[in-house]
Amino acid sequence: MVSQFNVPATIISGGGASQDVGRQLLRLGATRVLLVTDAFMIASGVAEKVTAELERSGLPFAVFGGVQPDPTDADVREGLAALRRLQGDAIVALGGGSPIDAAKAIAVLAKNPEPLSLYQGYHKVPLAGVPVVAIPTTAGTGSEVTKVAVITDTARDVKMMMLDRHFLPTVALIDFELTLSMPPALTAHVGVDTLTHGIEAYVSSKATALTDPLALTCIRLVAEHLETAWREPSNRAAREGMMLAATLGGMAFANSSVALVHGMSRPIGAVFHVPHGLSNAVLLPAVTRFSLSGAKERYATVAKTMRLCSSDLGTEPACEALVTGLVELNRRLNVPRLGECRGVERARFDSVVAKMAEDALASGSPQNNPVVPAADQVIELYRQAF
Numbered sequence: 001m002v003s004q005f006n007v008p009a010t011i012i013s014g015g016g017a018s019q020d021v022g023r024q025l026l027r028l029g030a031t032r033v034l035l036v037t038d039a040f041m042i043a044s045g046v047a048e049k050v051t052a053e054l055e056r057s058g059l060p061f062a063v064f065g066g067v068q069p070d071p072t073d074a075d076v077r078e079g080l081a082a083l084r085r086l087q088g089d090a091i092v093a094l095g096g097g098s099p100i101d102a103a104k105a106i107a108v109l110a111k112n113p114e115p116l117s118l119y120q121g122y123h124k125v126p127l128a129g130v131p132v133v134a135i136p137t138t139a140g141t142g143s144e145v146t147k148v149a150v151i152t153d154t155a156r157d158v159k160m161m162m163l164d165r166h167f168l169p170t171v172a173l174i175d176f177e178l179t180l181s182m183p184p185a186l187t188a189h190v191g192v193d194t195l196t197h198g199i200e201a202y203v204s205s206k207a208t209a210l211t212d213p214l215a216l217t218c219i220r221l222v223a224e225h226l227e228t229a230w231r232e233p234s235n236r237a238a239r240e241g242m243m244l245a246a247t248l249g250g251m252a253f254a255n256s257s258v259a260l261v262h263g264m265s266r267p268i269g270a271v272f273h274v275p276h277g278l279s280n281a282v283l284l285p286a287v288t289r290f291s292l293s294g295a296k297e298r299y300a301t302v303a304k305t306m307r308l309c310s311s312d313l314g315t316e317p318a319c320e321a322l323v324t325g326l327v328e329l330n331r332r333l334n335v336p337r338l339g340e341c342r343g344v345e346r347a348r349f350d351s352v353v354a355k356m357a358e359d360a361l362a363s364g365s366p367q368n369n370p371v372v373p374a375a376d377q378v379i380e381l382y383r384q385a386f
């Protein structure tokens with residue numbers, strides 16, 4: 001199998017790394033910069049820390065703070081207009097996966113024709129966009145190091161998955177200090193999303209020798225640090241461990257692939273607006289149970305890496321220990337069931353579940369799963385998670 005491996009040209013990590021933003025932009029030759037972020041980053045004062053650094057650098061800049069959770073093509077068009085008004089030639093992306101994905105799409109559209117839907121799928125972007133310096137504030141999506149952007153196409157109500165090396169940020173500033181104020185529920189949801197990245201990258205049919213060590217280290221770090229970060233938000237070692245896990249998981253899945261959990265998760269987000277991390281977390285145990293038979297050895301290794309069983313346990317019982325461990329982890333972190341998530345109603349679920357299964361399969365991700373499901377099996381998995 002021939003595979004391609006891309007990561008940002010520069011990754012700077014450690015407490016305070018985000019303060020390097022001005023210097024990195026100047027190094028890239030930026031002259032006018034758009035900061036792309038969301039209302040929460042502005043209200044919480046995190047955006048101000050970054051704009052203070054931009055002021056220090058002397059670079060003219062503008063702020064586009066209008067990215068919504070589950071960003072849409074409309075958000076991207078608005079951000080692109082802001083970039084054009086500024087005549088900007090670089091973007092700083094600040095926040096969770098939503099502002100970073102939106103920023104990556106704005107950067108691509110700055111140098112490529114619209115509409116954004118032209119780039120849905122794999123390797124469809126002709127030209128490099130403007131450079132993006134990405135600063136993640138949640139230890140979760142890994143978007144700062146991936147060549148993937150997920151943007152909702154409002155006309156079709158579909159979360160478009162776009163993968164191309166031109167979506168890759170040029171610089172990632174990985175600063176765990178920005179996650180110290182993350183609330184426990186968000187910590188749990190994006191943390192299980194990170195775990196899902198590690199597991200899916202490792203069991204994917206596209207896993208390679210380059211992605212396996214990244215995926216396994218991601219999994220180990222989540223097992224070691226997630227519950228401490230959730231219980232003790234200001235625990236620096238736990239926050240740093242989760243931030244590194246998110247970065248490693250992002251590097252792994254972007255160069256291997258995600259699989260059935262993410263494929264099924266996107267329609268939940270598109271229809272019910274359940275946040276990405278949460279929609280993955282509610283699916284992970286059931287989808288793992290369904291997928292075991294296609295990659296038993298690998299799932300057993302995941303269980304052992306998470307220390308859910310002894311290292312000499314046989315493959316079958318180790319797989320069982322993994323499913324039990326994932327169910328228990330969700331329970332301890334208070335992850336709800338799908339039917340308990342805000343906005344998810346039984347009647348609407350029943351009426352859209354077949355379309356959700358269709359959209360999940362159409363996204364391409366389930367085809368990388370150890371067991372590739374048929375539509376009726378996807379529907380059954382949604383029902384199990386409900």
Ligand SMILES: [Fe+2]
Binds near residue numbers: 193197262
């Ligand atoms: Fe994810």
